[in-house]
Amino acid sequence: MTTSLPIANPPLVCWSCHERTVGTHFCSSCGKVLQVPEHTDYFSMFEFPRKLRLDMGTVEQKFLQLSWKLHPDNFVNATAEEREISLKRSSELNDAYRTLRDPVARVEYLLAIEGARKEGQNKQQAPPELLEEVFELNESLDELREAKTSGIDTVRLKQKLEAAERNFEEKLGEVDGQLQAAALDWDKAIEETAADKALRDSIKSRLNDLLNRRSYIRNLVVNVQKELL
Amino acid sequence: MGRIVGIDLGTTNSLVAYVDAQTGRPKCIPGPSGSTLCPSVVSLDADGSVIVGEPARRRLLSQPERSIYSVKRLMGRGPVDVQNELKLFPFRIDPKSNHVIRVQLGDKVFTPPEISSFILRELKNWAEAYFGESVDRAVITVPAYFNDAQRQATKDAGKLAGLEVQRLVNEPTAAALAYGLHETQRGKVAVYDLGGGTFDISILKLIATTEGDIYQVLSTNGDTHLGGDDVDNLLQAFVHERILQTDQIDFSPHGELAQGLRKELIELKHKLSEADSATLRFLLPNGKLYIHEFTRGAFEALIRPVVDRTMMPVRQALADAQLKASEMDEVVLVGGTTRTPLIRRTVQEFFDRKPHTELNPDEVVALGAAVQANILDRGVQNMLLLDVTPLSLGIETYGGAVAKIIPRNSTIPASAQELYTTGVDNQTGIDIHVLQGERELAKDCRSLARFTLKVPTAPAGLPRIEVKFLIDANGILQVGAKDVRTGEQQVIEVQPSYGLNDNDIERMLEESIEYAEQDFAERQVIEARTEAEAILAATSKALANPNAAALNGEERARIDSSITALKSAVQGSDYKLIRRQIDELNHGTEHLAELLMNSAVQSALQGKNLAEV
Numbered sequence: 001m002t003t004s005l006p007i008a009n010p011p012l013v014c015w016s017c018h019e020r021t022v023g024t025h026f027c028s029s030c031g032k033v034l035q036v037p038e039h040t041d042y043f044s045m046f047e048f049p050r051k052l053r054l055d056m057g058t059v060e061q062k063f064l065q066l067s068w069k070l071h072p073d074n075f076v077n078a079t080a081e082e083r084e085i086s087l088k089r090s091s092e093l094n095d096a097y098r099t100l101r102d103p104v105a106r107v108e109y110l111l112a113i114e115g116a117r118k119e120g121q122n123k124q125q126a127p128p129e130l131l132e133e134v135f136e137l138n139e140s141l142d143e144l145r146e147a148k149t150s151g152i153d154t155v156r157l158k159q160k161l162e163a164a165e166r167n168f169e170e171k172l173g174e175v176d177g178q179l180q181a182a183a184l185d186w187d188k189a190i191e192e193t194a195a196d197k198a199l200r201d202s203i204k205s206r207l208n209d210l211l212n213r214r215s216y217i218r219n220l221v222v223n224v225q226k227e228l229l
Numbered sequence: 230m231g232r233i234v235g236i237d238l239g240t241t242n243s244l245v246a247y248v249d250a251q252t253g254r255p256k257c258i259p260g261p262s263g264s265t266l267c268p269s270v271v272s273l274d275a276d277g278s279v280i281v282g283e284p285a286r287r288r289l290l291s292q293p294e295r296s297i298y299s300v301k302r303l304m305g306r307g308p309v310d311v312q313n314e315l316k317l318f319p320f321r322i323d324p325k326s327n328h329v330i331r332v333q334l335g336d337k338v339f340t341p342p343e344i345s346s347f348i349l350r351e352l353k354n355w356a357e358a359y360f361g362e363s364v365d366r367a368v369i370t371v372p373a374y375f376n377d378a379q380r381q382a383t384k385d386a387g388k389l390a391g392l393e394v395q396r397l398v399n400e401p402t403a404a405a406l407a408y409g410l411h412e413t414q415r416g417k418v419a420v421y422d423l424g425g426g427t428f429d430i431s432i433l434k435l436i437a438t439t440e441g442d443i444y445q446v447l448s449t450n451g452d453t454h455l456g457g458d459d460v461d462n463l464l465q466a467f468v469h470e471r472i473l474q475t476d477q478i479d480f481s482p483h484g485e486l487a488q489g490l491r492k493e494l495i496e497l498k499h500k501l502s503e504a505d506s507a508t509l510r511f512l513l514p515n516g517k518l519y520i521h522e523f524t525r526g527a528f529e530a531l532i533r534p535v536v537d538r539t540m541m542p543v544r545q546a547l548a549d550a551q552l553k554a555s556e557m558d559e560v561v562l563v564g565g566t567t568r569t570p571l572i573r574r575t576v577q578e579f580f581d582r583k584p585h586t587e588l589n590p591d592e593v594v595a596l597g598a599a600v601q602a603n604i605l606d607r608g609v610q611n612m613l614l615l616d617v618t619p620l621s622l623g624i625e626t627y628g629g630a631v632a633k634i635i636p637r638n639s640t641i642p643a644s645a646q647e648l649y650t651t652g653v654d655n656q657t658g659i660d661i662h663v664l665q666g667e668r669e670l671a672k673d674c675r676s677l678a679r680f681t682l683k684v685p686t687a688p689a690g691l692p693r694i695e696v697k698f699l700i701d702a703n704g705i706l707q708v709g710a711k712d713v714r715t716g717e718q719q720v721i722e723v724q725p726s727y728g729l730n731d732n733d734i735e736r737m738l739e740e741s742i743e744y745a746e747q748d749f750a751e752r753q754v755i756e757a758r759t760e761a762e763a764i765l766a767a768t769s770k771a772l773a774n775p776n777a778a779a780l781n782g783e784e785r786a787r788i789d790s791s792i793t794a795l796k797s798a799v800q801g802s803d804y805k806l807i808r809r810q811i812d813e814l815n816h817g818t819e820h821l822a823e824l825l826m827n828s829a830v831q832s833a834l835q836g837k838n839l840a841e842v
Contacts, residue, residue, distance in 0.1 A: 064436065064445075065440075067443070067615060068440045068441075068613055071613060071615070072642065072701070072702045073396075073604060073613065073614070073702070074608060076395055076396075076608075077608070087701060087702075088644075088699075090702075091641075091642035091644040094639065094641065094643050095643060097640065098636075098640070098643070
């Protein structure tokens, strides 16, 4: 799974007519809906290269076009086997659309199929440059919880936490910007077939770090929001 | 294969519809009374036969302990869930109920799917009588916000009624289909559906493509226990309180008195949709007439909490669709409760546009179900529906937390895979708990099912079991598992947390066949009895007429003996005997009928029987 070139699904044998078929979704020989080959990923399902910047209009159009053909409504009177395949295929189509249209989920998915998504033990660890701010934030959160239980006035603490929340929201925006920049680099590396594996690997690793950083900050923001409710 | 129909299985009323092959338009099928509304009321007669619809509704007053309404509120729920409802609804829950509620009707107990199946069977009968051929498949609508258990219960009800349920369609989506066919619409549509017991809001996008129109649901939200019933409950609580103060009369929800008052209040509520005021006149057991005038304003102040409760889901659905109220192109009102002017005003103000109400709000969901039934029957041609799951699907993780694996508002079918392994050497099983809901802790979500994965004996961490969770186009969960290393599929026996298992269904199916036969005989008996009562009344009225004195003694004796014979036949349940005695009395009274005719029209009416005169 290291190739990142536009994917045409390799030929396979149709489950129904047993002919070799070159169709992505339907048998090129008998027209029956095909099983998803084990290695088909969301990008190749949409017949897209593994690029991170997608035109949403194109994604939606492709989704609707495939929905017409794969939706179980088309197979109510078909054989049990075809019904089963349609259910599987249309659920995978919907899963793919859900993933591809969300910019963060898309990066996460790309890294997963590239074998480069590593949450690891770093998940709960604060990025070093944020350590001080996170420490302060946690202290304020503890104070607020204490104040709540003992009935002390919480207005000042809440204001402090709201400021911290805004600060981390800003950082989240920064990470999103960095993710976009890295996505752009990735797409360029894909277009230039000459780009070496080392470059791609380094971009993937950068994307992975950004995702971890993003999810860490996102959790912080959610926790603060919960306490402020 | 028989015909396919669309059914709206409502809290208050149920309807059946089909698409007319000539016009291509959906149409509701009337029952024997000529009305297309079948009250969702079931009553069990003392002889064990089941009565459904309008006749059952009348028995709510005379035999409340054998009759049940709003059973939809109990579908897919456990006894603990409905404790609050019991204070307001005359449900008699069998104390032995465990994961499935059992309701007592007279001396028998039934599950909610069984009671719903009686309603479905009645509608099936209506359709079969209308077409003159068998109907064996249906599309049934459910509230969009119904969870897995509530959907499964509805599907079970269909099966018990002898119907193959080809699809469960969300009510607001069905309404959008009916409106779309009624008049071509484009853009973003909000469907506000407030029925007898459930509230749904759905945000849809109508897209024209070269292949045809796509109805894509972007988000949905709602409350499966909010509707016209709650308006009635508020009115009833208000009046109970008043009467308790003035006359010290306490109403138990189970009694005839409470049912009688409820009926009056529902009529009052309907009047207040048209008039500026309406007066309640209710005869109390102490002989006093309780009179209370409700102005529209006082009524609206009283029911305001119900209307307010609908607005939270509306805001959430818009937020989930990432849209603002002002961005909606059309707003559609569905459900009988949206006839209330306060609701129309509130919705209009919120969206700042006049909502569509052109189609009958009682019929529109059934019409949409018929459209979807037609699509499934003939294959997708120029319309496609893409619906969503209303609630997130999750699995319980360590510490009672929930990991969401399919987020709410995902287009269905949708799926998610999870990989499991063992924590200790030679572990033989992994317990999995599936939940639905938005909260973070398992105890706050709806438990759907538990099952145990079988694991081959191996050192800890070595087994790899992949579990696939799939929500099908009905919004119902399917689970499959396979051993990643061997590729071996595993059949998983899922024990639903609040539903019938396969054995329950099999047993009930056997029992339902018994009821099906009874149903037919029962209908015949009821129809024959009704006719007998009509002719008996007409005869006694005719005999009281002075012109009846012209009958000779033999004629009079024959009539009297026929009356006695018919009256005794009506006591039994042999409908053929009742029919014979009706014919006998009809014959015997031919001369009497003639005598009563004005001589000028006598010739035109010769040969008619008394009931027709």
